[in-house]
Amino acid sequence: MATSRRELNKAATRQGITDAALTLLRSKGPGNFTVEDIADTAGISRRTFFNYFSSTDAALASVTHGFLDNAIQQFKLRPANEPILQSAQEALMALADPMTVAPLAELFTLTQQSTLMSHSELEAWDHCREQITAVARGRAAAGPGAVDELYLRALAGSVISCGKAAMEVWFTRRGADLSPASLAELRQLLIDAMALLGSGFTAGSTPAPSPSASRSS
Amino acid sequence: MATSRRELNKAATRQGITDAALTLLRSKGPGNFTVEDIADTAGISRRTFFNYFSSTDAALASVTHGFLDNAIQQFKLRPANEPILQSAQEALMALADPMTVAPLAELFTLTQQSTLMSHSELEAWDHCREQITAVARGRAAAGPGAVDELYLRALAGSVISCGKAAMEVWFTRRGADLSPASLAELRQLLIDAMALLGSGFTAGSTPAPSPSASRSS
DNA sequence: GTGCAAAGTTGCACGTAGTGTAAATGCGTG
């Protein structure tokens, strides 16, 4: 296993860097601190920072990356005969607990003012999309006939988009509220989003696919 | 109006910059040239470049931006009672001609080796997504009941994802081939992608693309 | 423990990105 001194030190340094980056994000706001600030706060040299991350964004995006890696792990555990949409839903359900969601929620609220996600964060989501594509390809290959690339890519992309949409709506509505009621709403939003996708968005302007859907504005 | 000497000069300079950027992209490959190179090629100063674009990526992404602006324009012309998915499909159909697609296809093939899209390019797609969301919101508001934010965001995001997926598959299959047969395949891919989305990806591993999936105009 | 090799850290130098500022140049109008 990875319990040598070297591994531990590296992990600690890595964690120290993201902690420092988050601290500075909290105190100074996005874009108002430099790599040197992070390095100083973490007690390392500027050069060492770049040995771990390629940018400030990358350091912060490790939060998102961790969450999505977790999600992919859950996703891969789902039975191969389960529909992709349901696998995605179940994987996300497993992560809708306070401890897992908290870092992501804080990162989101702190970076809300900057319109678009950072490059590194988008990279993390895209990596997740590729993983989903790979799993879907594997499941399709097990069945009959040839694998349809369009189907795989469109499906994986849409799943990611809907997952993002659900989280965005939740963050927008609830901010960093991690109460049981709020998390229940997140779960419902994720379920609704996958249901919308599974039903082809057939509902009109007032869909409410699951009766107990959303709403609490 | 926009025909003063100043306006013309500005437009010419802007075009000159993107042309220079594309020339260098062709000759040196992505990432192997600097802002100064572009400025020199375009015959302007480095500082002037930054008066027009915030980065090399942004200069190149103006190609994508132009295409998507065009798409949005078509999209907004669709009747308000038409389903969003069909509006999207029709808008894209209108752009599947050689002259419009060529620049995008070349940009794509030239930047294919770098895995993820540039930040500016993603920004362009995201801007398009927001426009779709806005149109969908407008249409939903015209109907009965309250507007469901989740529905809007999930739908717009999925439409973009499926459009991207169709184009990626086409680019991957046909490279920069702009023959009528190739463009017909692009149209079919776009139709199929929207059909997949509209049917909730219910098809199994072999959705059998060709004739059955199409239906439009 | 001692010695050694591999892994990790650090300082330094270099080229590039992006921005503020003020001077210079070009354009439109009286």
Added chain:
DNA sequence: CACGCATTTACACTACGTGCAACTTTGCAC
């Protein structure tokens, strides 16, 4: 022509990201 305004340009400055060559720490054999 001369004036007001928009645009371009040179210059300076901060910050990013990387290659490189010490230097320090860790793991391991003896």
